[in-house]
Amino acid sequence: MPQKPILVGIAGASASGKSLLAETLVEELKSEHLSVISEDSYYKDQSHLSMDERVLTNYDHPDAIDHNLMLQHLQMLKQGEAIQVPTYDYSIHNRTSETRTVRPSRVVIYEGILLFVNPDVRKQFDLRFYMDTPLDICLIRRLQRDIVSRGRDMESVISQYMETVRPMFQQFIEPSRQHADLIIPRGGKNRIAMDLIKTKINTLIN
Ligand SMILES: Nc1ncnc2c1ncn2[C@@H]1O[C@H](COP(=O)(O)OP(=O)(O)O)[C@@H](O)[C@H]1O
Numbered sequence: 001m002p003q004k005p006i007l008v009g010i011a012g013a014s015a016s017g018k019s020l021l022a023e024t025l026v027e028e029l030k031s032e033h034l035s036v037i038s039e040d041s042y043y044k045d046q047s048h049l050s051m052d053e054r055v056l057t058n059y060d061h062p063d064a065i066d067h068n069l070m071l072q073h074l075q076m077l078k079q080g081e082a083i084q085v086p087t088y089d090y091s092i093h094n095r096t097s098e099t100r101t102v103r104p105s106r107v108v109i110y111e112g113i114l115l116f117v118n119p120d121v122r123k124q125f126d127l128r129f130y131m132d133t134p135l136d137i138c139l140i141r142r143l144q145r146d147i148v149s150r151g152r153d154m155e156s157v158i159s160q161y162m163e164t165v166r167p168m169f170q171q172f173i174e175p176s177r178q179h180a181d182l183i184i185p186r187g188g189k190n191r192i193a194m195d196l197i198k199t200k201i202n203t204l205i206n
Protein backbone atom coordinates (compact mmCIF):
# COMPACT_ATOMS: atom_id res chain seq x y z
CA MET A 1 0.00 0.00 0.00
CA PRO A 2 1.70 3.32 -1.02
CA GLN A 3 2.28 5.85 1.74
CA LYS A 4 -0.14 8.78 1.70
CA PRO A 5 1.75 11.87 2.91
CA ILE A 6 0.39 14.71 5.01
CA LEU A 7 0.56 17.82 2.85
CA VAL A 8 1.41 21.08 4.63
CA GLY A 9 1.17 24.54 2.99
CA ILE A 10 3.03 27.58 4.35
CA ALA A 11 2.02 30.86 2.67
CA GLY A 12 2.69 34.53 3.37
CA ALA A 13 4.52 37.53 1.94
CA SER A 14 7.89 37.26 0.26
CA ALA A 15 10.63 37.13 2.95
CA SER A 16 8.08 36.61 5.73
CA GLY A 17 10.04 33.57 6.94
CA LYS A 18 8.28 30.70 5.13
CA SER A 19 11.51 28.90 4.15
CA LEU A 20 12.99 29.44 7.60
CA LEU A 21 9.93 27.87 9.22
CA ALA A 22 10.05 24.90 6.82
CA GLU A 23 13.81 24.41 7.31
CA THR A 24 13.46 24.61 11.10
CA LEU A 25 10.74 21.95 11.03
CA VAL A 26 13.01 19.68 9.00
CA GLU A 27 15.86 20.23 11.48
CA GLU A 28 13.76 19.67 14.56
CA LEU A 29 11.52 16.83 13.42
CA LYS A 30 12.98 13.60 12.05
CA SER A 31 14.21 14.78 8.68
CA GLU A 32 13.65 11.47 6.89
CA HIS A 33 9.93 11.99 7.43
CA LEU A 34 9.87 15.44 5.82
CA SER A 35 10.39 16.95 2.37
CA VAL A 36 10.20 20.65 1.50
CA ILE A 37 9.19 22.04 -1.89
CA SER A 38 9.20 25.73 -2.82
CA GLU A 39 6.40 27.17 -4.93
CA ASP A 40 9.16 29.10 -6.72
CA SER A 41 10.14 25.80 -8.40
CA TYR A 42 6.89 26.07 -10.35
CA TYR A 43 7.57 29.43 -12.03
CA LYS A 44 6.69 28.95 -15.69
CA ASP A 45 9.42 28.23 -18.21
CA GLN A 46 10.65 31.48 -19.78
CA SER A 47 13.21 30.11 -22.23
CA HIS A 48 11.35 31.76 -25.12
CA LEU A 49 11.94 35.23 -23.58
CA SER A 50 15.11 37.35 -23.64
CA MET A 51 16.68 38.41 -20.34
CA ASP A 52 15.33 41.97 -20.86
CA GLU A 53 11.82 40.53 -21.28
CA ARG A 54 12.11 38.20 -18.26
CA VAL A 55 12.92 41.14 -16.00
CA LEU A 56 9.50 42.58 -16.87
CA THR A 57 7.53 39.47 -15.75
CA ASN A 58 5.23 40.00 -12.77
CA TYR A 59 6.54 37.22 -10.49
CA ASP A 60 3.98 37.98 -7.81
CA HIS A 61 0.90 37.37 -9.97
CA PRO A 62 -0.70 33.89 -9.87
CA ASP A 63 -0.33 33.64 -13.68
CA ALA A 64 3.48 33.48 -13.32
CA ILE A 65 3.24 30.10 -11.60
CA ASP A 66 2.28 26.74 -13.11
CA HIS A 67 -0.36 25.85 -10.55
CA ASN A 68 -1.72 23.12 -12.87
CA LEU A 69 1.56 21.23 -12.58
CA MET A 70 1.61 21.85 -8.84
CA LEU A 71 -1.93 20.47 -8.51
CA GLN A 72 -0.97 17.40 -10.52
CA HIS A 73 2.07 16.89 -8.24
CA LEU A 74 0.02 17.28 -5.06
CA GLN A 75 -2.45 14.68 -6.33
CA MET A 76 0.39 12.31 -7.30
CA LEU A 77 1.97 12.63 -3.85
CA LYS A 78 -1.41 11.84 -2.28
CA GLN A 79 -1.50 8.67 -4.35
CA GLY A 80 1.96 7.70 -3.08
CA GLU A 81 3.78 8.53 -6.33
CA ALA A 82 7.16 10.30 -6.64
CA ILE A 83 7.26 13.61 -8.52
CA GLN A 84 9.87 15.44 -10.63
CA VAL A 85 10.00 19.01 -9.31
CA PRO A 86 11.49 21.64 -11.65
CA THR A 87 14.41 23.70 -10.35
CA TYR A 88 14.49 27.49 -10.68
CA ASP A 89 17.43 29.88 -11.04
CA TYR A 90 16.58 33.41 -9.85
CA SER A 91 19.69 34.90 -11.46
CA ILE A 92 18.39 34.01 -14.96
CA HIS A 93 14.68 34.20 -14.05
CA ASN A 94 14.12 30.74 -15.49
CA ARG A 95 13.87 27.02 -14.86
CA THR A 96 17.05 25.03 -15.30
CA SER A 97 17.16 21.76 -17.25
CA GLU A 98 17.38 19.77 -13.98
CA THR A 99 14.51 18.33 -11.97
CA ARG A 100 14.52 17.02 -8.40
CA THR A 101 12.86 13.76 -7.44
CA VAL A 102 10.62 14.09 -4.39
CA ARG A 103 9.24 10.88 -2.95
CA PRO A 104 6.08 10.83 -0.84
CA SER A 105 7.67 11.11 2.63
CA ARG A 106 5.38 11.12 5.67
CA VAL A 107 5.09 14.91 5.50
CA VAL A 108 5.58 17.08 2.42
CA ILE A 109 5.79 20.82 3.09
CA TYR A 110 5.12 23.32 0.30
CA GLU A 111 6.07 26.95 0.96
CA GLY A 112 5.18 29.89 -1.29
CA ILE A 113 3.50 33.27 -1.59
CA LEU A 114 0.47 32.18 -3.66
CA LEU A 115 -0.31 28.68 -2.36
CA PHE A 116 -3.76 29.54 -1.01
CA VAL A 117 -5.02 31.62 -3.96
CA ASN A 118 -6.06 28.82 -6.31
CA PRO A 119 -8.98 26.92 -4.66
CA ASP A 120 -8.09 23.54 -6.21
CA VAL A 121 -4.50 23.82 -5.02
CA ARG A 122 -5.24 25.06 -1.51
CA LYS A 123 -7.75 22.32 -0.76
CA GLN A 124 -5.04 19.68 -1.26
CA PHE A 125 -3.24 20.81 1.92
CA ASP A 126 -4.11 19.01 5.13
CA LEU A 127 -2.61 21.86 7.18
CA ARG A 128 -2.43 25.49 6.07
CA PHE A 129 -0.17 28.03 7.83
CA TYR A 130 0.16 31.75 7.05
CA MET A 131 3.20 33.79 8.11
CA ASP A 132 1.93 37.14 9.34
CA THR A 133 5.14 39.18 9.37
CA PRO A 134 4.91 43.00 9.05
CA LEU A 135 5.59 44.13 5.47
CA ASP A 136 8.33 46.60 6.42
CA ILE A 137 10.28 43.76 8.06
CA CYS A 138 9.72 41.60 4.96
CA LEU A 139 11.07 44.37 2.72
CA ILE A 140 14.23 44.79 4.79
CA ARG A 141 14.83 41.03 4.79
CA ARG A 142 14.10 40.75 1.09
CA LEU A 143 16.57 43.54 0.28
CA GLN A 144 19.33 41.75 2.19
CA ARG A 145 18.47 38.29 0.86
CA ASP A 146 18.01 39.24 -2.80
CA ILE A 147 21.27 41.21 -2.92
CA VAL A 148 23.28 38.50 -1.13
CA SER A 149 21.69 35.34 -2.59
CA ARG A 150 19.63 36.16 -5.67
CA GLY A 151 22.07 38.26 -7.71
CA ARG A 152 20.13 41.55 -7.42
CA ASP A 153 20.98 45.19 -6.69
CA MET A 154 19.19 47.57 -4.32
CA GLU A 155 17.60 49.67 -7.07
CA SER A 156 16.03 46.65 -8.83
CA VAL A 157 14.71 45.17 -5.56
CA ILE A 158 13.07 48.48 -4.61
CA SER A 159 11.51 49.16 -8.03
CA GLN A 160 10.14 45.59 -8.25
CA TYR A 161 8.78 45.94 -4.74
CA MET A 162 6.88 49.15 -5.60
CA GLU A 163 5.64 47.96 -9.01
CA THR A 164 4.56 44.37 -8.31
CA VAL A 165 5.55 42.81 -4.97
CA ARG A 166 3.54 45.14 -2.73
CA PRO A 167 0.45 45.55 -4.99
CA MET A 168 0.20 41.78 -5.61
CA PHE A 169 0.57 41.15 -1.89
CA GLN A 170 -2.39 43.43 -1.28
CA GLN A 171 -4.48 41.97 -4.12
CA PHE A 172 -3.79 38.23 -3.73
CA ILE A 173 -1.60 37.16 -0.82
CA GLU A 174 -3.01 39.08 2.13
CA PRO A 175 -6.65 38.11 1.29
CA SER A 176 -5.59 34.44 1.06
CA ARG A 177 -4.75 34.38 4.80
CA GLN A 178 -8.45 33.72 5.48
CA HIS A 179 -7.89 30.19 4.17
CA ALA A 180 -5.20 29.37 6.74
CA ASP A 181 -5.79 27.08 9.72
CA LEU A 182 -3.15 28.91 11.75
CA ILE A 183 -1.80 32.46 11.42
CA ILE A 184 1.79 32.77 12.66
CA PRO A 185 2.81 36.22 13.90
CA ARG A 186 6.48 37.33 13.98
CA GLY A 187 7.69 34.80 11.44
CA GLY A 188 9.99 31.81 11.42
CA LYS A 189 11.46 32.22 14.92
CA ASN A 190 8.12 32.11 16.75
CA ARG A 191 8.99 29.38 19.25
CA ILE A 192 5.49 28.71 20.54
CA ALA A 193 4.01 28.45 17.04
CA MET A 194 6.87 26.13 16.08
CA ASP A 195 6.24 23.83 19.05
CA LEU A 196 2.48 23.71 18.34
CA ILE A 197 3.11 22.84 14.70
CA LYS A 198 5.64 20.13 15.66
CA THR A 199 3.16 18.60 18.11
CA LYS A 200 0.42 18.55 15.47
CA ILE A 201 2.68 17.03 12.82
CA ASN A 202 3.99 14.41 15.27
CA THR A 203 0.42 13.46 16.15
CA LEU A 204 -0.41 13.02 12.46
CA ILE A 205 2.78 11.03 11.77
CA ASN A 206 2.33 8.59 14.63
N1 LIG B 1 12.33 35.68 12.49
C1 LIG B 1 13.41 36.02 11.77
N2 LIG B 1 14.40 36.74 12.33
C2 LIG B 1 15.47 37.11 11.62
N3 LIG B 1 15.67 36.82 10.30
C3 LIG B 1 14.72 36.10 9.70
C4 LIG B 1 13.54 35.66 10.38
N4 LIG B 1 12.77 34.99 9.51
C5 LIG B 1 13.43 35.00 8.34
N5 LIG B 1 14.60 35.65 8.45
C6 LIG B 1 15.57 35.91 7.36
O1 LIG B 1 14.89 36.69 6.36
C7 LIG B 1 15.20 36.25 5.05
C8 LIG B 1 13.92 35.81 4.35
O2 LIG B 1 13.39 34.68 5.04
P1 LIG B 1 12.85 33.42 4.23
O3 LIG B 1 12.58 32.34 5.20
O4 LIG B 1 13.76 33.11 3.07
O5 LIG B 1 11.49 34.06 3.67
P2 LIG B 1 10.46 33.49 2.61
O6 LIG B 1 10.73 32.04 2.41
O7 LIG B 1 9.12 33.77 3.25
O8 LIG B 1 10.64 34.32 1.37
C9 LIG B 1 16.20 35.11 5.21
O9 LIG B 1 17.49 35.65 5.05
C10 LIG B 1 15.98 34.62 6.64
O10 LIG B 1 17.13 34.05 7.19
Ligand SMILES: O=c1ccn([C@@H]2O[C@H](COP(=O)(O)O)[C@@H](O)[C@H]2O)c(=O)[nH]1
Pocket residue numbers: 013014015018040043059060089090092093094112113160165
Ligand atom coordinates in the same frame (compact mmCIF):
# COMPACT_ATOMS: atom_id res chain seq x y z
O1 LIG C 1 12.71 35.26 -11.19
C1 LIG C 1 12.16 35.62 -10.13
C2 LIG C 1 11.26 34.79 -9.44
C3 LIG C 1 10.70 35.22 -8.26
N1 LIG C 1 11.02 36.43 -7.77
C4 LIG C 1 10.42 36.87 -6.49
O2 LIG C 1 10.45 35.81 -5.55
C5 LIG C 1 9.41 36.02 -4.60
C6 LIG C 1 8.88 34.69 -4.10
O3 LIG C 1 9.87 33.98 -3.42
P1 LIG C 1 10.01 34.09 -1.81
O4 LIG C 1 11.06 33.04 -1.51
O5 LIG C 1 8.68 33.74 -1.25
O6 LIG C 1 10.45 35.46 -1.47
C7 LIG C 1 8.31 36.80 -5.30
O7 LIG C 1 7.92 37.89 -4.48
C8 LIG C 1 8.96 37.28 -6.61
O8 LIG C 1 8.88 38.68 -6.74
C9 LIG C 1 11.89 37.25 -8.44
O9 LIG C 1 12.17 38.39 -8.00
N2 LIG C 1 12.44 36.81 -9.61
